[in-house]
Amino acid sequence: MMPRPLLKNTFNLTYRKIPILAIGREIYCDTSLVAEALEHFFPESEGYRTLYPLAADGRSYRPMIRGFASYWTDRPLFRVACGLMPASIWASAFGRDREGLIGHSIDAEKLGRKIPENLSKLDLQLSMLEPLFANDSGDEGFVFSTESPSLADISLFYELKWGEEIAKGKYTEGITQGETKDGELEGAAPVLNAQRYPGLWRWYKMMEVYFENLPSTEETCKNFEEVVKKMRESPALGTRSLLLPTPRSTHAELDKKTGCVEGALVSIAPDDTGRDDPTLGTLIAMSPEEVVIKPQKLDPPATVDVRIHFPRLGFVVRPSPASKL
CATH class of the missing domain: 3.40.30.110 (Glutaredoxin)
Incomplete structure (x- = not known):
């Protein structure tokens, strides 16, 4: 729409x-x-967390972190993750909606046949990322050797997590507005696993635990007019x-x-x-x-x-x- x-x-x-x-x-x-x-x-100076913590060498890699999130995870990695979506999603109202967004028709069956090709492209992305996390000691670390997760870690984890789950068929029922049911597919497991990329996998599971342990601060406002009223004021x-x-x-x-x-x-x-x-x-x-x-x-x-x-x-x-x- x-x-x-x-x-x-x-x-x-x-x-x-x-x-x-x-x-x-x-x-x-x-x-x-x-x-x-x-x-x-x-800002961090007022007690909030920062998206750009300093690296272990004391330097700020904020420009590189911004570039990593915008030019890598939000572009080629995101496109690959989208290519792992089951064909049933593209054949639904979601696919028809996306046709209007991208400006051309979508062949759901063709996209389904391309999933192995896109898994290979994901394997390329993971291969490039693995050296960031591979070390002999097995120590856990973040993308830019920061003391806590930066925007680079958050954006990378989100793309991989979403890609892994959507490839399995999770969220399908919601995305298609009930036209199809959630599936139990192989997903990204052939390339995203502990045996093939142990360093990246270790970081990935660490990030899962990190987010699970964060306190929930979200508040849901059921009355949108109240939000609008506060904005006007x-x-x-x-x-x-x-x-x-x-x-x-x-x-x-x-x-x-x-x-x-x-x-x-x-x-x-x-x-x-x-x-x-x-x-x-x-x-x-x-x-x-x-x-x-x-x-x-x-x-x-x-x-x-x-x-x-x-x-x-x-x-x-x-x-x-x-x-x-």
């Missing part, structure tokens, strides 16, 4: 993907920017706080040449899927890594006056002629 009705009607946000983060009346899209916003507004960020910190400000000369200047109507869309359903809005602020817009008014109008933040990594920002969705 394009776009998501809840986001479109509440915020006039036509962006399709999840998750999104709301801090007051500021909406942050895409995991890469959500992580940076959480790190900025809930929240103060807006000031001009100096609107953008997340970056080493340099936006390049004004290049912005002028591309037409992405304050006050311009711009179109923002992912550079992979969902490009046919961009979010339109007035450009409020921009940095080398982030763009902030006031969304274009749609029918019905938004119920909350928000500003929407997108990362520039993985998204295309361009001037757009006025239009309505």
